[in-house]
Amino acid sequence: MNYRHAYHAGNFADVHKHAVLTLLLAHLRRKETPFHVLDTHAGIGRYDLSGVEAGKTGEFEHGIARLLAGPDHPLLESYLRLVRAENEDSALRFYPGSPCLIRGSLRDDDRMTLVELHPEDAATVRALFKRDRQVTIREEDAYQALKACLPPKERRGMVLVDPPFEVRDEFQRMIKGLGEALRRWPTGIYALWYPIKSPAEVARFTDELVNFGKPCLTSELMLREPTDETKLNGSGLAVINPPWQLDEQMGSLLPLLHERLGCQGGTHLQWLVPS
Ligand SMILES: C[S@@+](CC[C@H](N)C(=O)[O-])C[C@H]1O[C@@H](n2cnc3c(N)ncnc32)[C@H](O)[C@@H]1O
Secondary structure, three states: OOOOHHHOOOOHHHHHHHHHHHHHHHHHOOOOOOOEEEEOOOOOOEEEOOOHHHHHHOHHHHOHHHHHHOOOOHHHHHHHHHHHHOOOOOOOOEEEOHHHHHHOOOOOOOEEEEEOOOHHHHHHHHHHOOOOOOEEEEOOOHHHHHHHHOOOOOOOEEEEEOOOOOOOOHHHHHHHHHHHHHHHOOOOEEEEEEEEOOHHHHHHHHHHHHHOOOOEEEEEEEOOOOOOOOOOOEEEEEEEOOOOOHHHHHHHHHHHHHHHOOOOOOEEEEEEEOO
């Protein structure tokens, strides 16, 4: 486990994933009944962009920094509010990872479970949410946690699956884990992030998603045309059981992100299985 998200925090893929995550959380807040969020690959929760790792790659400069520099937009309201809440005045020093974005979206009766396998990262995120009764931390494998934690007692909510794709069979592991999760909790919302390096590899993954027969909406933001399949050319997010009107929101959000982040490839929004 060599992957450290601190090198990539706030990059174009985080912006894509987190902008959609905050929209999903806003949908969950529309009903009064409590919800639960399971974040299977939590990371450390909050990133210091003035640190050595972020400084080495400068990826956030082409991601969240660009978004914050532009005008506000209703679809980004919740996301940017949560980013600004981590910072003073108009500075950009800290970037909230998925744990902080989720925690900032919970009401008093909502809960979240964070799963992180890397011992150091698990200790860091545990310290961040010390004595927070709405947050449970599990230091274990994401796919074990999917079996252990679902369905949540609230029976309403979502799962974010955001692996580092360090291992060659991560796509297959995701599909297997998702199959088990859907058997346990068929009505949950699932957001699955995937890297777009090779379009053929992505097509094999999306074909597998179709086989589940569950409503599934994919959104893809391409940094560049995928001519070099060794590079991260785009960011993909598949949402299973998407809330009503997410497709319309995504139809506006994707071109907006594309323009603001200066992406050179296209955007794709597709119902793999219509709802
Ligand atoms: C892409 S980062 C997560 C970023 C985070 N979701 C966010 O949006 O801020 C992936 C994380 O998964 C962790 N990880 C890697 N393999 C794992 C596994 N099998 N189970 C749980 N966590 C794992 C890594 O240590 C890393 O912190």
